[in-house]
Amino acid sequence: METMEQILGQQAFFADFPAAFVKLIAGCARNHHFKAGEYLIREGDPADRFYLVRQGRVALEITAPARAPIIATTLGEGEIVGVSWLIPPYRAEFDARAMEPVRAIGMNATCLRGKCEADHHLGYEMMKRFLPVMVKRLHATRLQILDVYGQR
Amino acid sequence: MGTEVLKDPFVPEIYRVESVRRELADAVTLELAPVSGKRPDFRPGQFNMLYAFGVGEVAISMSVSAHEGPGFVHTVRNAGAVSGALARLEPGSTLGVRGPFGTGWPVAEAEGRDVLIVAGGLGLAPLRPAIQEVLAHRERFGRVTILVGCRSPSEILYQHDLEQWKQRLDVNVEVTVDHAGTDWHGNVGFVTTLIPRSPFDPANVVAMVCGPEVMMRFAATGLQKGGVPASSIYLSMERNMKCAIGLCGHCQFGPAFICKDGPVLPLDRIAGLLTVQEV
Numbered sequence: 001m002e003t004m005e006q007i008l009g010q011q012a013f014f015a016d017f018p019a020a021f022v023k024l025i026a027g028c029a030r031n032h033h034f035k036a037g038e039y040l041i042r043e044g045d046p047a048d049r050f051y052l053v054r055q056g057r058v059a060l061e062i063t064a065p066a067r068a069p070i071i072a073t074t075l076g077e078g079e080i081v082g083v084s085w086l087i088p089p090y091r092a093e094f095d096a097r098a099m100e101p102v103r104a105i106g107m108n109a110t111c112l113r114g115k116c117e118a119d120h121h122l123g124y125e126m127m128k129r130f131l132p133v134m135v136k137r138l139h140a141t142r143l144q145i146l147d148v149y150g151q152r
Numbered sequence: 153m154g155t156e157v158l159k160d161p162f163v164p165e166i167y168r169v170e171s172v173r174r175e176l177a178d179a180v181t182l183e184l185a186p187v188s189g190k191r192p193d194f195r196p197g198q199f200n201m202l203y204a205f206g207v208g209e210v211a212i213s214m215s216v217s218a219h220e221g222p223g224f225v226h227t228v229r230n231a232g233a234v235s236g237a238l239a240r241l242e243p244g245s246t247l248g249v250r251g252p253f254g255t256g257w258p259v260a261e262a263e264g265r266d267v268l269i270v271a272g273g274l275g276l277a278p279l280r281p282a283i284q285e286v287l288a289h290r291e292r293f294g295r296v297t298i299l300v301g302c303r304s305p306s307e308i309l310y311q312h313d314l315e316q317w318k319q320r321l322d323v324n325v326e327v328t329v330d331h332a333g334t335d336w337h338g339n340v341g342f343v344t345t346l347i348p349r350s351p352f353d354p355a356n357v358v359a360m361v362c363g364p365e366v367m368m369r370f371a372a373t374g375l376q377k378g379g380v381p382a383s384s385i386y387l388s389m390e391r392n393m394k395c396a397i398g399l400c401g402h403c404q405f406g407p408a409f410i411c412k413d414g415p416v417l418p419l420d421r422i423a424g425l426l427t428v429q430e431v
Binding site: 057059061068069070071072073074076077078097099136140143144146147148149150 | 274301303328330332337339340342345363366367370
């Protein structure tokens with residue numbers, strides 16, 4: 001049976017992550033399974049966990065009063081669900097719903113923040129991986145709201 | 153495959169509308185047959201100048217491969233006076249056709265390599281003939297991936313074809329929309345987000361990209377970030393075309409004329425121009 005350390009080491013997100021750090025964060029991680037329709041994260045909840053999707057697809061949703069929820073984006077294998085754990089006040093800003101059965105590695109964010117605070121080299125390695133995720137999503141969102149397929 | 157040479161490229165041939173299929177609220181597909189003679193041969197990616205009598209001409213790419221039928225098939229969006237007149241044509245009515253013109257998708261050059269199709273909105277129309285030819289000779293190509301982006305689930309072009317392609321085990325098809333409610337079970341996000349998730353060898357892929365120019369620009373950037381050389385990325389450019397044979401200069405794009413040197417151009421030839429305003 002694979003250890004969490006081995007599983008983490010196989011993820012593209014942790015490519016080139018120093019082995020000592022993989023070992024360090026493995027203690028904050030565990031496997032999760034979600035049925036289709038289950039929520040990984042609910043808006044407003046404490047951002048005490050983020051997920052690395054191993055299989056399946058997750059919808060990030062926004063709800064508005066008197067309107068049906070809107071899907072802001074969908075995330076799949078190898079992608080991160082939840083970045084609010086990095087930013088105070090550490091509250092989730094979207095719902096994350098499993099669109100199909102999802103297998104994911106869940107990271108205890110409180111545990112990980114503590115380790116990052118204690119070892120800033122680890123914190124920097126994590127930041128180097130999360131910052132591109134956030135920039136790519138910001139960029140993709142800009143293109144979405146440009147509505148490029150509409151008539152000019 | 154050669155292109156028949158027209159005696160006078162300025163004289164349109166008369167074609168009859170055989171059928172009209174509504175694709176989207178503002179787009180129809182016209183199936184055209186020559187009133188006399190034979191339809192000329194053409195390559196995927198080429199275009200015709202369609203003449204709505206008394207209104208004007210507009211450049212529209214072929215949207216079905218030459219091998220799929222005896223006529224021309226064009227998908228037209230009602231975006232102006234001429235395209236609006238074309239979109240209102242009914243079966244039995246006639247129009248003028250000049251063409252085929254321009255360069256085509258590098259289908260033959262892609263043999264032995266992976267093929268990546270990236271389409272945005274109505275950009276799937278000029279790519280469909282290339283897809284049809286690749287799938288007709290599937291064994292000649294490596295992995296084939298078709299990525300399609302559009303505004304919303306109700307604006308997905310050629311849903312029937314996409315469903316058929318998805319059912320094949322030898323093609324990877326992904327559709328994404330910019331906006332969707334929770335009743336949509338597919339991807340949501342800009343089409344460029346699908347590129348890193350797609351299976352292809354960046355060193356041995358031919359990417360064919362068509363859609364709004366801003367979408368093509370960012371798709372090209374995404375492909376290059378993924379290691380695809382500019383010489384393997386092809387874009388179908390759109391400019392206002394008039395003569396269609398490189399004489400009038402209306403469609404000039406830097407040193408190239410889109411009608412004659414394009415519309416399909418490799419990125420390494422035009423990369424520097426894509427971010428220049430007013431070109």
